[in-house]
Amino acid sequence: DTAVSQTPKYLVTQMGNDKSIKCEQNLGHDTMYWYKQDSKKFLKIMFSYNNKELIINETVPNRFSPKSPDKAHLNLHINSLELGDSAVYFCASSHILAGVYEQYFGPGTRLTVT
Amino acid sequence: GENVEQHPSTLSVQEGDSAVIKCTYSDSASNYFPWYKQELGKGPQLIIDIRSNVGEKKDQRIAVTLNKTAKHFSLHITETQPEDSAVYFCAASIRGDMRFGAGTRLTVKP
Numbered sequence: 272d273t274a275v276s277q278t279p280k281y282l283v284t285q286m287g288n289d290k291s292i293k294c295e296q297n298l299g300h301d302t303m304y305w306y307k308q309d310s311k312k313f314l315k316i317m318f319s320y321n322n323k324e325l326i327i328n329e330t331v332p333n334r335f336s337p338k339s340p341d342k343a344h345l346n347l348h349i350n351s352l353e354l355g356d357s358a359v360y361f362c363a364s365s366h367i368l369a370g371v372y373e374q375y376f377g378p379g380t381r382l383t384v385t
Numbered sequence: 386g387e388n389v390e391q392h393p394s395t396l397s398v399q400e401g402d403s404a405v406i407k408c409t410y411s412d413s414a415s416n417y418f419p420w421y422k423q424e425l426g427k428g429p430q431l432i433i434d435i436r437s438n439v440g441e442k443k444d445q446r447i448a449v450t451l452n453k454t455a456k457h458f459s460l461h462i463t464e465t466q467p468e469d470s471a472v473y474f475c476a477a478s479i480r481g482d483m484r485f486g487a488g489t490r491l492t493v494k495p
Binding site: 312371373378 | 416419426429430434474480485
C-alpha cells in the first residue's frame, strides 16, 4: 500500500526517558512534517523537512530533534520526556501540485508519559 | 504568522440535513485551503481542497467555497450520513507551512 506509516502506534514511557518515533512514506514526496495533536485535538506543526533539509522549525523544546536519514524517512527523537509531552504525534508528507503542497498524514503515534 | 479560526466547535445535525463549517484566515499570502476529516483513532484524511485562484469546488456531497477578499472559506456537506460523523479541520497554507483551525466535531444523528 502507498501511504505514510508510523511506528509505534502507541508508546507508554516514564518521565526522563528518551524515545523515538519513526515515519516512512512511499509516495515519493520531497517534504515531510511532524505535527503534535494535544488533548483538545489542536494540530500544531513542529518541523518540516524538504530533501533532508530542515525548513520549518516551530518553537518546540530542543529536547525534540527530527532526523531525516533519507527523503522517505523522518524520525522524531525526544529526550528527557516530560508529562506535557503526552499527545498524539502525526507525521505527514507532501508533494507540490500546481504550486501548492498537498499533505497526507500518517495514522499517528499516541505517546503517554507517566 | 497565519491564524485560522474555525466555527462551530461542535455541530449536530439530523441525517439527511446539510452541515456548514466556516473558517477565517489572517494571512493574505495563503494560497491553499484543504479540509481534513479525522475519525477516532486515525490520522487526518484530506477530503477536499481549494486553491486561492478558485472560488468554489464540489465533489459529490461536499463543496468548498473561498472568499479571498473577506478571507473566509467554508465546507458544505449535503445529505449528511452517520458515517460523516467525525472531527473536521480546515487549514490555510503558504508553501507547505500549514496552520489548522481548532476543529469541528460533527455528529450526524440517524
